[in-house]
Amino acid sequence: MIKVIIADDQKILAEGIKTVLETSKEIQVTDIACDGEDCLLKIAAxxxxxALLDIRMPNMNGVIATREIKREYPQVKVVILTTFDDSDYILDAINYGASGYLLKDINASSLIDAVINAYRGELILPTNIAKKITAAAKMVTAGKEIRLKKAFQLSDRETEIAMMVSENFNNRQISSALDISEGTVRNYISGIYIKLGAANRAQAKEIIEKAVKSGE
Known part of the structure; x- marks a missing residue:
């Protein structure tokens, strides 16, 4: 059973989310918190x-709560569930360790799947959010991409996909963000493995991370 806490200052919305999640036999909502500070106290208990967190809450918002949760309880998976798709919020939450970012217009079955997949360690991002992250990330990763490209003689597209692999994007998310088929993504990743000398995704990620940090 996956234990979930919901943090949202709008109690009626939190209760509605609880009702949706508990239609799944795999999920139990153990607590509802009214803000980030309350959420931290209930996680401790x-x-x-x-943890499903809204962004805009009094006392401690969802982004800061994500940072504190991941610092004190790194095993807890944090998913942001909000009405806001602002790129700054998204990047801050992901950088602090959030496992996903969802908008509240998500349907019930997708919300349940997202919680289960986050628990399993997947990065949860809808297509439109993934595209925003990709666009914003390009602005801050240019230097890293150059180092990676030069180190392994990667093409521009291979470099782009390699960076996304290092950020835990799965093939479906890469496909959606770059508007290419999953088969094409798999072909690119196979070529990247060869150039990196990697046997699998985990090894590729480790090699990529070392390469992009080498010039820092």
Whole structure:
């Protein structure tokens, strides 16, 4: 059973989310918190597996709460569930360790799947959010991409995909963000493995991370 805490200052919305999640036999909502500070206290008491956080809450917002949760309870998966798709919020939450970022117009089955997949370690990002992250990330990763490209003689597209692999994007998310088929993504990743001398995704990620940090 996946234990979930919901943090949202709008109690009626939190109760609605609880009702949706508990239609799944795999999920139990253990607590509802009214803000980030309350969420931290309840996590300390009950140690949930997944925390669903709104962004804009009094006392401590969802982004800061994400930072504090991941610092104190790194095993807890944090998913942001909000009405805002602002790139700064998205990047800050992901950088602090959030496992995903969802908009509240998500349907019930997709929300349940997102919680389960986050618990399993997947990065949860809808297509439109993934594209925003890709666009924003390009502005801050140019130097890293240059180092990676030169180190392994990667093409521009291979470099772009390699960077996304290092950020835990799965093939479906890469496909959606770059508007190419999953088969094409797999072909690119196979070529990247060869150039990196990697046997699998985990090894490729480790090699990429070392390469992009080498010039820092």
């Amino acid at each position: 009950n140690r949930p597996d997944v």
